[in-house]
Amino acid sequence: MNRPLRSLAVLGVIAASLPTACTAQPPAVGASVPAATTAQTVPASPVVTGLPDFTNLVQQVAPAVVNVSAEVGARRVARGGDADEEQIPEFFRRMLPPGMFEGPGGPQAPQAPRGVSMGTGFLISNDGYVLTNHHVVEGADTVTVKLSDRREFKAKVVGSDQQSDVALLKIDGKGLPALRLGDSTRLKPGQWVVAIGSPFGLDQSVTAGIVSAVGRANPYADQRYVPFIQTDVAINRGNSGGPLLNTSGEVVGINSQIFSNSGGYMGVSFAIPIDVAMSAADQIKQTGKVSRGQLGVQVQAISAEDARGLGLPDAGGALVSVVVPGSAAAKAGIERADVIRAVNGRAVNVSSDLPPLIGGMPPGTKVRLEILRDGKPRQVQVTLDALNEELAGGAVDQPGSDDEDAPSGSTARGNPLGLAGRDLSAAERQQLGLQASEGVRLARVGDAAAGAGLRAGDVVLSVGRTSVGTAAALDRALAGVKDGQTVMLLVRRGNATQFIAVTAGEDEAAG
Numbered sequence: 001m002n003r004p005l006r007s008l009a010v011l012g013v014i015a016a017s018l019p020t021a022c023t024a025q026p027p028a029v030g031a032s033v034p035a036a037t038t039a040q041t042v043p044a045s046p047v048v049t050g051l052p053d054f055t056n057l058v059q060q061v062a063p064a065v066v067n068v069s070a071e072v073g074a075r076r077v078a079r080g081g082d083a084d085e086e087q088i089p090e091f092f093r094r095m096l097p098p099g100m101f102e103g104p105g106g107p108q109a110p111q112a113p114r115g116v117s118m119g120t121g122f123l124i125s126n127d128g129y130v131l132t133n134h135h136v137v138e139g140a141d142t143v144t145v146k147l148s149d150r151r152e153f154k155a156k157v158v159g160s161d162q163q164s165d166v167a168l169l170k171i172d173g174k175g176l177p178a179l180r181l182g183d184s185t186r187l188k189p190g191q192w193v194v195a196i197g198s199p200f201g202l203d204q205s206v207t208a209g210i211v212s213a214v215g216r217a218n219p220y221a222d223q224r225y226v227p228f229i230q231t232d233v234a235i236n237r238g239n240s241g242g243p244l245l246n247t248s249g250e251v252v253g254i255n256s257q258i259f260s261n262s263g264g265y266m267g268v269s270f271a272i273p274i275d276v277a278m279s280a281a282d283q284i285k286q287t288g289k290v291s292r293g294q295l296g297v298q299v300q301a302i303s304a305e306d307a308r309g310l311g312l313p314d315a316g317g318a319l320v321s322v323v324v325p326g327s328a329a330a331k332a333g334i335e336r337a338d339v340i341r342a343v344n345g346r347a348v349n350v351s352s353d354l355p356p357l358i359g360g361m362p363p364g365t366k367v368r369l370e371i372l373r374d375g376k377p378r379q380v381q382v383t384l385d386a387l388n389e390e391l392a393g394g395a396v397d398q399p400g401s402d403d404e405d406a407p408s409g410s411t412a413r414g415n416p417l418g419l420a421g422r423d424l425s426a427a428e429r430q431q432l433g434l435q436a437s438e439g440v441r442l443a444r445v446g447d448a449a450a451g452a453g454l455r456a457g458d459v460v461l462s463v464g465r466t467s468v469g470t471a472a473a474l475d476r477a478l479a480g481v482k483d484g485q486t487v488m489l490l491v492r493r494g495n496a497t498q499f500i501a502v503t504a505g506e507d508e509a510a511g
Helices: 002-022 034-040 054-064 274-287 304-310 328-332 349-357 426-432 447-452 471-478
Strands: 065-072 115-123 129-132 140-146 152-161 166-170 192-197 205-216 228-231 244-246 251-256 271-274 297-300 318-323 339-343 366-373 377-385 419-423 440-445 459-463 486-493 495-501
Touching: 034 426, 054 065, 054 192, 054 244, 065 129, 115 192, 129 274, 152 274, 152 366, 166 274, 192 251, 228 251, 251 274, 271 274, 297 349, 304 486, 304 495, 318 328, 318 495, 328 377, 339 349, 419 471, 440 471, 447 495, 459 471
Parallel strands: none
Antiparallel strands: 065 115, 065 140, 115 129, 129 166, 140 152, 152 166, 192 205, 192 244, 205 228, 228 271, 244 251, 251 271, 297 318, 318 339, 339 366, 366 377, 419 440, 440 459, 459 486, 486 495
16 A cells, blocks of 8 residues: 555645746747656656565575474572573573573572573584584583474584674484574665574574664674674564575574564564675684684774864774784784774775774784874784684773762863873882883873863873873873863773763963
8 A cells, every 4th residue: 555655745845836837838838848847757767666475595595404403511600690581681681591590600609590592503514514503502501403304413512702692513314404694794774584483482483574774783792803794584582593685595694693682583683694604614624613813902982072183084994092902903003093094905994894894804813903193094904813712802892980089070181182191100000010201190180181071180192192101291281282182081981991982162372
């Protein structure tokens, strides 16, 4: 019924214009008709026609989609709590059956009963290799794979990787059906995709939808090295590990997570791109683990105000806030306040694009980075180190607060931003892991800086690219700042280090 209604609406607009058109003199015999009049009478060609029929696709691929059940032994749960999903954040709940969630546990915590994690997987070879999610088989004592023809196999977990949420299983068999792998890098929003899985244990359930977005970062999950495929395909508990297929019947992703406030499907589902999954699976098969490259930088997103402060043409890229001494980035000459715009020609549009691009390459890989430094483009060659999770885990979070007796929000100042600095002692620098003569503690913060997020107790490491180590040096670095000018301050708060953009205001100058 929607299509005829839209057509009627268009016709109504044309009819309404006829009385006005009729007041004009008719064209003379043989005269040409104006192009604008002709355009109104030619209907637009439809952009989308018809709907796909997935029956043939499902018949071809369904035999290679399997049910995965993982028997999990007794686990300890937190004292005073039960092993239920209330202990798990509502964002991006893992798609496991009720009763499979547990708290952190402890030496004296009570035992939770044994349970079975139900998920999905799919065969990628005729000799029995199966892909599924890491979280489906994590901690399992035994794993059983059931084929669509009802045959069951005990599966060996060859290996799994939490960071990519990929697990590789092996069952004993020959001549088994296997799925063809597609190219997830060619996916575009709006394309049709199909999922087959076992939601709530209902084997061989088929759902379809479209790709909603690609390269999506997941801020609530551990998989910062995965550029997720977002879809509106109906995915629920039990679909985990199942294939996401294109209209050619090729696997383009592994269904992994959902966004939900209730634990059920809400139209936002996420899949691991098959190229990321197969890279992990190949490494697991060869070495038993997954190795990733690392630059040795911490990066942050760039706001419009940051772009002004850095003199950038736009807010694209990843802003380097920390360069780890001795890292691959440090050896290559990467500096704080550099903006990484591309890796081997692949654009870095937002900071979350960088970890998957770097982490997807093995250590020792030589990469070409396109950066902006002081607004000028340049290229840097870097040889990647092996990923160190302790260094990677320190990536910029929004800083927490430090105790300081001086109040924030004061307009008392020693510079145009209303910042009053205090020199750090050698003991304070050692505690913060700073070098000698590095950093100034803020004793008071003016209104403009407080509005940008600065607090008394923060430690300013640099003004733009200029390092500061004393209160006097901070005042000198800020002395030439004009009203309306945006300045980038590199700030340490707790264990987090990041740039904060502060725009000078007239109220500070009057102080």
